[in-house]
Amino acid sequence: MAKVVIIGAGFAGHTAAMYLGDAIGREHEITVVHKFDYFGFVPSWVWLGIDAVKPEHTIFKLKPIYDKFNVNFVQGSVTAVHPDENYIVLDQANNAGPASLEYDYLIIATGAHMNYDATPGLGPKKFTQSICHYDTAIQARDAYLQSVERMKRGERQKLVIGTGHPLAACQGAAFEYITNIHHDLSERGIRDKAELVYLTNEPEIGDFGVGGINVVTKGGRIAKGGDLIEDAMDEFGIGKAVRRGVKEVDAKKVYWEDFEGNYGETDYDFAMLIPQSRGVTFKFFDKDGQDISSKVCNPGGFVFADGIYGLPYEDLVKNANAWPAQYYNPTYKNIFSAGIAFAPPGPISAPHTTRNGTVITPGAPRTGMISGVIGRVVAFNVIDMIRTGRMTHRERMSEMLAVCIASNGKSLWNGSAIVMIIYPIVPDHSRYDNKEGRDMFVTKVERGISGAWLKQMVETTFMHKFRGRIGWQFIPE
């Protein structure tokens, strides 16, 4: 009987647990370790942050789901991994004190640890809000509603939404949050009292950390998908502050450096800024007790996978095969990393260094659909290893499809959304002989109420899938 331990029950970890439990849960021991006893549907926290959805509708308890799939669940935080001896250490296991768990295969799917400390003054414990976690999204909602109350009293408010670090990722979430704020304030009849500013480290609007999304228009011309997004922002009266890496925040101002190396500041009344993300926060130790974390993870805590690391950006863009395909660690092949936890070989967007030496580059996105797909690939490879000793599944981000839906309001009647279909996420110039390195028949950006319907449908079907209800396997990640 093989023992599989999964650390983390987000999109990647939970997906992996469901496929593993479904396939081999009866014969083998599958255990999920997660800090919380619930699964959080992260895309809905954009709506939670404006009070458009009740917090309890965005989460559900994990244990009843895992009971159905013959998966053990342990609530606790991992403090150390001992890969030579194949066990992990937990500070708490179901509130019963420290414990250790042995494994034959370990899947690290810890998601992103929000590194607020990388930017002085950033974060919900300091001056800015964050919708990246359940509790902080509730806190952001409360702060937002206070701002709304002030606007109702006739005060003007400046809301700054965007990225809070020169290397932050997840610009899509920030963009979706600000368009939802616009919609919510319009519905409340106080839009004229708010100044909205989108402050981002992207080189241009619509980059989203994937180097922008060019599309073919009806006339057969290549157009920038970013133009549609920029047009929507202009229509909504959202101010754009692009090419800016946030260096520090205080109670009233955000301090940044732009691509040209100029320093500046933006004042605010309410700010939601996405921090830099970190990978795992626990350490890896060898059999002698030596810290070998640097062998397993990059300096950001993201776990090395079967990619090619250390290539300069110019070479990386020419080599789509540098991106991991099977997500096993090259040093410890029984350790897999799924979702945000794996170390990308570099950014997708072109990196930029200012004259002062500050690197301002949006990070490669690995959330949502990408995490789910990698979770499935990893689960199938672990099943392969247990059954046949040979992995047969592979999917690089340069072969992967992503569908992103950025809503503008939750309403099915007067909401809308921008739908972005990107294939592949990482451009592959050897496969697609065009400047974009993408399949231009599949890659699309469009805006309309159909996107709002699609978003609602995705939320409903994904929650159905993640709850392991009938037919869950047929719903794509």
Add this chain to the structure above:
Amino acid sequence: MRPTSFDKFLMRCRIYQLWRFVVLNIKILKAVHHEKTS
């Protein structure tokens, strides 16, 4: 290329948007199938 006023009309036209909803679903399912089989 910015959307024209006709494009904006289509963004608001619910009948057209219903059609786009169907098309988008098919496109996404086709793309997922293509991705899984390629």
